[in-house]
Each structure stands twice: as C-alpha cells, then as structure tokens.
Amino acid sequence: MSCPYFEQSLCRSCALLDIPYQQQIADKTAALQQLTGIEASRWLPPCISQSLGFRNKAKMVVLGVAQAPVVGIELSAEQGFSAQPLTDCPLYPANMQALLGDLPEWIRSSGLPPYNRHKRRGELKYILLSHSRRYDQFMLRLVLGSDKCIERIRQNLSRLLQQHPEIQVVSVNIQPVHMARLEGDEEIFLTDNQLLEEEFNGIPLFQRPKSFFQTNPDVAEQLYGTAARWAQATGAHHIWDLFCGTGGFALHCAPFAERVTGIEIEPEAIACARQSAARMGINNLEFDALDSAAFSQQQQGSAPDLVIVNPPRRGLGTELVERLNQIAPRHIIYSSCNPETLTRDIAGLNYEVVQAQWFDMFPNTDHMEVLVELRRTGV
Numbered sequence: 001m002s003c004p005y006f007e008q009s010l011c012r013s014c015a016l017l018d019i020p021y022q023q024q025i026a027d028k029t030a031a032l033q034q035l036t037g038i039e040a041s042r043w044l045p046p047c048i049s050q051s052l053g054f055r056n057k058a059k060m061v062v063l064g065v066a067q068a069p070v071v072g073i074e075l076s077a078e079q080g081f082s083a084q085p086l087t088d089c090p091l092y093p094a095n096m097q098a099l100l101g102d103l104p105e106w107i108r109s110s111g112l113p114p115y116n117r118h119k120r121r122g123e124l125k126y127i128l129l130s131h132s133r134r135y136d137q138f139m140l141r142l143v144l145g146s147d148k149c150i151e152r153i154r155q156n157l158s159r160l161l162q163q164h165p166e167i168q169v170v171s172v173n174i175q176p177v178h179m180a181r182l183e184g185d186e187e188i189f190l191t192d193n194q195l196l197e198e199e200f201n202g203i204p205l206f207q208r209p210k211s212f213f214q215t216n217p218d219v220a221e222q223l224y225g226t227a228a229r230w231a232q233a234t235g236a237h238h239i240w241d242l243f244c245g246t247g248g249f250a251l252h253c254a255p256f257a258e259r260v261t262g263i264e265i266e267p268e269a270i271a272c273a274r275q276s277a278a279r280m281g282i283n284n285l286e287f288d289a290l291d292s293a294a295f296s297q298q299q300q301g302s303a304p305d306l307v308i309v310n311p312p313r314r315g316l317g318t319e320l321v322e323r324l325n326q327i328a329p330r331h332i333i334y335s336s337c338n339p340e341t342l343t344r345d346i347a348g349l350n351y352e353v354v355q356a357q358w359f360d361m362f363p364n365t366d367h368m369e370v371l372v373e374l375r376r377t378g379v
C-alpha cells in the first residue's frame with residue numbers, strides 16, 4: 001500500500017487499500033462464491049489487476065479560488081470542506097498524473113473560476129480525463145455551470161495543447177443545475193477530433209464523452225478476450241450483445257461468428273461501435289441504439305444461439321429475463337458488475353452455470369466484474 005492520502009485519511013475511496021492485495025483477492029473470491037451459490041468447481045481462478053496505476057478515467061472536482069484552483073476532492077464537513085489536491089492519485093498511471101498536475105496552473109492562468117457549491121458562484125465544476133493506453137492519448141472534458149467561459153477556454157486551449165499534444169479530444173459539458181448529477185446534456189467539442197481511440201486484443205475501440213468505457217484497460221482486455229473464447233467454444237453463429245456500449249464483446253466475436261448484433265441505449269456509444277466495425281472492415285456486425293428489452297420484444301424468427309449481456313448495476317430485470325427464457329438461446333454469457341443482481345437474474349433464467357470467473361476491474365474496493373457462461377437447462 002502506498003497512498004499518502006489514504007494513510008492520512010484524506011481520501012478513503014479505495015476502502016480496502018490497507019488489506020494486502022492477495023488477501024483482497026482471497027476475501028472477494030470467498031464472498032462472491034458464497035453470495036452467488038455457484039459451485040466451487042465451476043469457478044476459474046480470478047483475473048487479477050495491478051493494484052495501483054491501472055485506471056484510465058479520472059473524475060476530479062475543481063475547488064479553491066480563481067487565483068489558486070485545486071483539482072481533487074472536497075473533504076467532509078468534519079474536515080472543514082477543505083479542498084484536497086489529488087492530481088497525483090496513485091490509481092492513475094504516471095503520464096495521467098503528470099497531465100492532471102499541470103491543469104491547476106492552466107486553469108489559473110486561463111482565468112477560469114472554480115465553482116463553489118456553498119456560495120453557488122464560479123464556473124468550472126469538474127475535470128473528466130480519459131486515457132488511451134494503446135496510443136497514450138487523452139480526452140479532456142471540462143464541466144461548467146454555464147457557457148460563459150467557453151470563449152476564454154478556446155483562447156487558452158492552444159497553450160495547453162502545445163504543452164500536452166497527447167490531448168486529442170477536448171469538450172465542455174454544461175451542467176447548469178446546482179448539486180445535480182455530474183454531467184449535463186449539452187456537450188460542446190473544442191477540437192475537430194471527437195473520438196478517443198483505444199485497442200484491446202488488436203480490436204480498435206473508440207470512446208466519446210457520453211459512451212460508457214471500461215476503466216481498467218488491462219483487465220477489460222482480458223474480460224473481452226475470455227468472453228470471446230467462451231463464445232467461440234459454444235460454436236455460436238448468430239450472437240446478440242445486449243447493453244453493448246462501444247461494442248467490446250460484439251467486436252471481439254465478429255471474427256468467428258456469422259452474424260453479430262449489438263444493442264445499446266446511448267447513441268454516442270453506438271456511433272463508436274460502428275466506427276470500430278468500419279475500421280475493421282467487417283460487415284457481419286450490426287449496431288443499433290435501442291433499449292435492450294424493447295429490442296428483444298421486437299425480434300421474431302431467427303433467434304440467436306448465444307446472447308451476451310452486460311447490464312448496468314441494476315441487472316437485467318424481470319422483463320428481459322422472461323424474454324430470454326422465451327427466446328431460449330442455447331447459451332448466455334453474462335458479464336456483471338453487481339453480483340447481487342447477477343444472482344437474482346440467474347435464479348430467474350432456465351439455465352445452468354457452465355463456468356464462471358471474476359475479474360478485478362476495481363482493485364482496493366469490494367466491487368468486481370463477474371463473467372458467467374450459462375447453458376439452457378436440458379441441452
């Protein structure tokens with residue numbers, strides 16, 4: 001363990017940081033096996049991570065005053081709501097820390113006033129920074145309370161881009177609502193490039209501001225690779241990837257399947273997935289921006305022989321579980337970031353567990369990503 005912020009109780013986001021990494025893995029494995037009730041013999045060894053320096057996405061609050069901005073977190077009321085710099089948080093690789101570390105001075109010299117939630121004054125609320133491990137490039141997003149400072153940001157941007165030419169995409173997000181969710185609906189690009197390119201297992205992947213993207217690239221690469229190997233071993237020809245995001249699972253299956261359909265509710269993510277398919281020059285893939293349950297209800301005839309699902313924490317829900325039982329693909333591969341909803345959904349499916357593995361996507365926390373292959377009962 002080597003995080004001065006944790007040691008001094010200034011940041012406790014990595015709640016398990018004082019537990020040795022191998023012990024974290026053992027504890028999480030035991031808890032997961034108990035919660036899911038999946039037989040011990042079905043589990044493959046967990047896929048472990050680097051315990052620090054693994055994260056490709058930073059969300060930081062901008063605090064302090066215009067003459068001395070701070071990029072980090074706001075401490076609790078007991079700690080006087082003081083502004084804690086966190087640009088050298090050890091969860092991020094060194095080059096991400098270096099870029100984050102240069103932002104407070106750029107914010108100051110550009111005259112961008114940090115938003116003060118107590119006084120409801122100021123403009124710059126958050127910094128959202130995404131890193132592409134493959135190309136060592138960045139997407140920088142500035143969340144603002146209004147569009148007042150956009151011109152000032154435009155005028156000062158070239159200075160930042162000269163200092164950090166690895167920043168490929170810059171946008172501002174307007175979140176006018178006080179104390180609401182992190183981001184607003186309006187996104188304004190300040191660079192011509194709107195896509196950050198990544199590559200996992202030789203497959204090109206893209207992200208845009210509003211697309212979900214896995215935050216631990218080394219582990220995500222193994223998750224997609226494992227799911228693709230399991231999928232290929234089922235012999236499936238026709239595959240659905242529901243909740244496909246930017247298409248990670250679908251794109252990994254396209255080389256061996258005849259036909260793959262990816263469904264995702266966020267149009268920006270679908271735009272990224274289509275960009276990947278175009279880059280790969282493959283035409284057995286189709287991506288549509290739809291609700292997964294609505295899509296599955298509309299489909300008549302030609303049923304898939306494998307459905308891959310990767311829902312948000314709330315899981316599949318009763319309607320989709322019922323619909324999957326009706327469509328009855330021979331196999332389902334379920335990737336879940338919430339073992340509780342995974343367990344509930346599996347209980348409702350007329351399927352049995354073939355194999356399972358968990359991936360330490362979120363080290364030093366009790367979160368995990370679980371991959372389960374299911375086969376229709378009686379097959």
Ligand SMILES: C[S@@+](CC[C@H](N)C(=O)[O-])C[C@H]1O[C@@H](n2cnc3c(N)ncnc32)[C@H](O)[C@@H]1O
Nearest residue numbers: 212243244245248264265266291292310311312
């Ligand atoms: C855990 S992410 C997985 C994304 C993707 N499979 C990946 O590996 O990056 C869940 C995704 O489900 C999408 N989503 C949420 N509700 C949805 C719905 N009702 N129908 C389709 N997609 C949905 C989210 O936008 C998000 O991209």
